[in-house]
Amino acid sequence: MQTNINSKSKSEKNIGSLIINWYLPYWPLFLILTVVGLAAAWAYINFVAVKQYESYATVMVKDNKKGVDESGAMEALQVYPMQNIAENEIEVLQSKTLMTDVVNQLHLYAPIYEGIDFSQWKFNETSAYISSPVSIVARNPDELTETGDTDIAIAVNYYSPKEMQVAHNGYKDKVKEVVIENKKYPLREWCQTRWGVVKFMPNERQTSKPVGPLFFNLNKTKDVVPGLLLNLLVVSPNKLSSTIDLTLRDEIPKRGEDILNRLLTDYTQQSIDEKQDQATNTLNFIEVRLGKVERELDSIESVVQTFRTDKGVVDLGEQGKMYLDNVGDNDRKIADLSMQIAAVDEMENYVNQKSNTGDLIPSTLGIADPILSDLMSKLYSKRVEYESLLKTTTVNNPAATSAAKEIEALRPLVLEKLRNYRISLEAGKRNLASTSNDYNSMLRTIPQKERELMAISREQATKKGIYSFLLEKREQTALASSSATSDSKIIDFANSSILPVSPKKLLTYFMALALFGGLGVGFVSLKEMMNKRILFRSEIESLTSVPVIAEISATKDKESLLKSTSRVSIVAEQFRHLRASIGLFGRKKEIKIKRILVTSSVAGEGKTYISTSLATSLALAGNKVVLVDLDIRKPRTSAIMGIDQQAGVAEFLDGAKTPEEIISTTEVKNLYVVSAGRGEEHSRELILSGRLDILIDYLNDTFDYIVLDASPIDPVSDSYTFSGFCDITLFIIRHNRTPKTMVQILDNNNKFKALKNPRIVFNGIRSRGVMKKMYGYSYGYGYENVYRDREKRSKFQKIFHFPKKDKKIRV
The missing domain is CATH 3.40.50.300 (P-loop containing nucleotide triphosphate hydrolases)
Structure with missing residues (x-):
């Protein structure tokens, strides 16, 4: 044991002696390298590195699995309630589709920069997002000819005070025209340039004046989106939370806030548009059915009027009234069953469709089976989810494949339920028809005229019931469409950090010290190891x-x-x-x-x-x-x-x-x-x-x-x-x-x-x-x-x- 202790002490002594003998005599060299490294790090931080700021925003998703549910009244107004999952919404927020809309709306495909200005100790270009007096708007960003790495100089001419008063009657916009490559372009007008059709607009975000010359370059939207998504971080604080935190890094805090706010606005509006589209599809279905029933009802009322006029029928006996009431109830039930059978036919056609997209789902109005309605809602939700995934991923993506498998798993269940429900409806219809035949046999004792009138009146009552039902559902659907809300709630709009988060000063200084210190250690170590003579x-x-x-x-x-x-x-x-x-x-x-x-x-x-x-x-x-x-x-x-x-x-x-x-x-x-x-x-x-x-x-x-x-x-x-x-x-x-x-x-x-x-x-x-x-x-x-x-x-x-x-x- 003592031998191990002595061996360890000797090893520690040798290491300490190595450090003292090799490196300590060269402390002035390490001191100089330390000073040079710190100076280089300071120069990099203050003159070379582009400062990055972080913008933060928070949104809450209405995820029923995580405790966020809607009230019964709001749920009743939704024709097809959606089941949202926070993890899926994170993918949607990071989708190229949403970011493409953001780039186009904020015109980020045409950035304007302030050039290098040595008088201000600036050694790199900086964004002129809030200092440029103008912004560039393209009619079709995807058709622009890219400028690539070449920066195009842009100059701005301003109105004189006298011209302002005459031409604009005191209008506060002082920009007169834009000059590019010795060619002048007016403001607020589409102009044909060698890069495409663009329009120069006053920059509403300008809060300061540019201190250097202005340059711009043009890019296609699809080339700008990946860079923004790379700086965007969308995460959930934990698995049990339904909130989503968004973080974006950008050299201009205002631009980072605008991007996040626009992203959240578009995401919220997309959810509302989906619900309104569903309500619109349902309203279209109801309107078609209402028009058909209304025409049938008008025809029956004309027949009643003609029959009463021609046959002179005014009143029916009490017995005939009783039979009429019974037969009428049965006929209404048969009509209801017929409508349900028709709805089942349409639902079978919808289920048998090979496409897994969320197309217009047939109406389940009048379907008394809650399990069948729930299965249809689930199938529709899965198809909508699959279609949403295809917007951000490919067909072969594991998430999309999983959703498709779930759809294929639901389809036989729904078909089996529809077949069973059809058998039940047809059996009930046969029973009602048999009962109606019995009543008809009894009605044969009633005078022929009265019986004919009762048949016409019965059909009229049935159509009126269907018409009233469709009118009620149309009002409910219209109300749901007008009160559609997003499946998410913006908790905090974008807010930026006061101090830059990049470059990190301590890390930069540490890396500079490590680099220059390593150079010193390497130099001394190489010098000592190459020495073949006794030194110590x-x-x-x-x-x-x-x-x-x-x-x-x-x-x-x-x-x-x-x-x-x-x-x-x-x-x-x-x-x-x-x-x-x-x-x-x-x-x-x-x-x-x-x-x-x-x-x-x-x-x-x-x-x-x-x-x-x-x-x-x-x-x-x-x-x-x-x-x-x-x-x-x-x-x-x-x-x-x-x-x-x-x-x-x-x-x-x-x-x-x-x-x-x-x-x-x-x-x-x-x-x-x-x-x-x-x-x-x-x-x-x-x-x-x-x-x-x-x-x-x-x-x-x-x-x-x-x-x-x-x-x-x-x-x-x-x-x-x-x-x-x-x-x-x-x-x-x-x-x-x-x-x-x-x-x-x-x-x-x-x-x-x-x-x-x-x-x-x-x-x-x-x-x-x-x-x-x-x-x-x-x-x-x-x-x-x-x-x-x-x-x-x-x-x-x-x-x-x-x-x-x-x-x-x-x-």
Whole structure:
């Protein structure tokens, strides 16, 4: 469990170190990109983006399933009550048919724009819906020749005050004519243009004056409708609600409100027109029937008048009256049944029609079966619903297919009910006919004249009843037509938002920051990932198991410790840290490590600088130190110390000098140097002889510390040989110099494995980033910038003449 916690902590530390090491040094770059991104977002919002406003409206549908029902009185006035569904009405509100009417009525196919006006800091065209003094009306919008992406300039000439008074007698319309392509067009008159027949009208919606030149373009209605429907959102708040919310986005709030209001008005009027059409169809049917019955009634009355005149019939007996009443009742019932049978025939023809459209439904007046009437109403409603769906969808649409299936499912039920009802009517008619025959048999005893009169009177009474019934139904239908109301109710007319909803400022700023921040992260990440050299201590620790015991910052003066022995600096403190890390405490009785070998993988990594500075640091601490230059091929240490021409290790190995003769003093107290000498190729071969052991033993007995500056291990094998003479090996890796591949193979390198007690010193660390001078070595390298702060405080004391404290050598 502890292992998992440590692994997690190390992972979090690596991520944090990656962010600090990679990106924090480049904070000025990210700051600049942030400022540029915010400025770009601000410019986009204020000068480029088109502001969008939202217009809202709400309508309620009379959906009986969701609790909205009409009163009994209103329902009684409707000949065929409609069953509305909110989901279907949402589709109707989004139909192309309604939006096409809106586009044509508001003339949205001919938009007028205000052009770019740099004096007003406008960099895009804006709609002149409420600023243009004129609007364009097409006689037939679908026959217009589209202008496409080309904007046509339009100019307006105005009447002078004097012309206004003479020509218009003070009429407030100041527009005189319209000029397009150097051709003048009058107002309120149809004009033939190269795009079609149009008329220029004063813009009744104008509330402001245009600030830039005016342009217009012409489009066909069918090309404008899809764009408006794309910005229109029609939804129901929830499944149980019968209200519908409409939202439309537009750059001009007034235009958005006009579109929604016109859409709702047309939708409401469409519902009223449908009901009036139904009532009209019923009235036409009743009028035809009334005319026929009226002609039959007139004929019967003429026959009665002739019969009474010719036959001299004045009064009937009481018995004849009784029989007449009974037979008359039966005949009226038979006539009623006959009318119902005729209505059943018409309904069967209507049901058997193959078309599923909502054509004129036969009248169900006089049908006593409520179930049959209900089935006919349902069939008619489904056909009307199917026809409404075809206006907005195709035949293959799932909703239309479902409605057609429902119609086909209802048809056999209705036919079966009609057949059963016909059988019932015909049976009743036969029963009544049989009863009437019995009464007729009784009436045979009545005089022939009286019987004939009774027959004529009976037929007259029947026709009068039918005539009165049709007159009553005509009045009811006419009343229903005149009081027709919509199946929806507008709750809130369109109202627009005060502030624009697009572009969203916070989102735009966030996207700009994300974009420019991503560019910065991408640049830094690409730069860091393409670097194949060691930059961070964490990279060394991830590539090899050898511990890193010290980090040495880069300095311009590589001999700073030699020439400024008393100055407290970052580098001096870092060498003290190195001294402590390898157990060099400065007191002889505690010394455990005495011989120190300094080497590196390749040349140029600063092993000579580290060896000389470490030896100087040890000498400043009061230890007797000897620095031995074992790099006979390139004696860099000897050159720095100025003893490259003196006898050294090479001469000792040749046997020409004794150890005492090759040890030189330096200007640093307690620091001695043994040069590499001026050896030849055979001198380097003598390294394998036993004379080097003699030299090391002598130095070990004479000095407190021995610092051996050896050659790199990769090109030559000298360091491999010298490792046996030392107690610890300092392996130098240089910042932004040592290749990562070289560190990766250290653990598997046989020469490196042969080194005794290897420890890594990370050398030459430099600050990174855009403003390097503002960064200390604390960023990514593990040191606090305390010494730089101390130097700044010292300069501050000098400026304000603070008394100086005595400096002491820190060891």
